[in-house]
Amino acid sequence: MATLLKHSAKYALSGRLARLGVHSRHGGLQCLQPRLLPHQRSASTSSKILVEMDDSTGIAVLTMKNPPVNSLSLDFLTEFSISLEKLELDRGCRGVILTSALPKIFSAGLDIMEMYGKSPEHCGEFWKAVQEMWLRLYGSSMITIAAINGSSPAGGCLMALACDYRIMAENPKYSIGLNETQLGIVAPFWFKDTLVNTVGNRAAELSLQLGLLYSAPDALRTGLVDLLVPEDKVLSTASQTMTQWLAIPGENAIGSNPRVSSS
């Protein structure tokens, strides 16, 4: 792990930005047309992320589109962090809704192929990118809402946990949780801390030690998600919830986030 961290320290986001090149407005899947009215819309898309910004509300929808399962590969994580950084720097953007373009899957978590047979340099780069994704989401000064429209094991669950609020589709087939133990690995401490901060100590102990994957109703009962809604209402409910949060006077919903505010 020390070697991994040493390699990762050499890794710079700006370098990856340069390698990725500029975002194209015309790339992406045909089914992923922007959903906003033309006069309100600004959309940018990279190959794996679509960002639609509604300038009239300050709400951006960040849609993951990395088939088949939105696994968190190095390329995906790099595009994700760059997209979030751009929104963070955009003074007009006050809230981000994170969702998936893929049917049935929010995110399958870390891309298993990134962890198999790779050089130490690549592993360091990958691990740094995982940490950066988490830091950017968890430390964001924007309101972040996960619109969980599919299953979300392990690193996918971490992504959702790193948001301020989680709305999940009440589909009995979907599951969510930090199930690393069941995969024969131990969740890193910052995965654990993020879970503890959300569900409390005892629920996190059980969840992590047994590697539990929760159905949507169980995830709600445990506090892993905040709200269940019918599948076709996940995004609209996220949008309504965001509007309510952004209406809190003085932007105090942002200012009172204990993760980004020391006061």
Ligand SMILES: CCCCCCCC/C=C\C/C=C/C(=O)SCCNC(=O)CCNC(=O)[C@H](O)C(C)(C)COP(=O)(O)OP(=O)(O)OC[C@H]1O[C@@H](n2cnc3c(N)ncnc32)[C@H](O)[C@@H]1OP(=O)(O)O
């Ligand atoms: C290297 C440096 C770092 C070292 C340190 C590592 C320590 C890390 C310790 C802990 C943190 C780990 C966090 C993680 O996130 S680990 C990944 C955990 N995720 C999983 O195990 C998910 C496994 N996948 C599933 O459960 C299912 O695929 C599903 C529920 C997401 C979707 O089910 P279904 O719709 O039935 O699809 P398939 O199972 O048929 O899958 C389709 C296709 O996708 C491939 N695939 C699935 N998951 C992943 C994945 N995580 N990474 C890469 N590829 C994935 C699957 O193999 C199929 O591919 P195909 O056969 O080629 O079609």
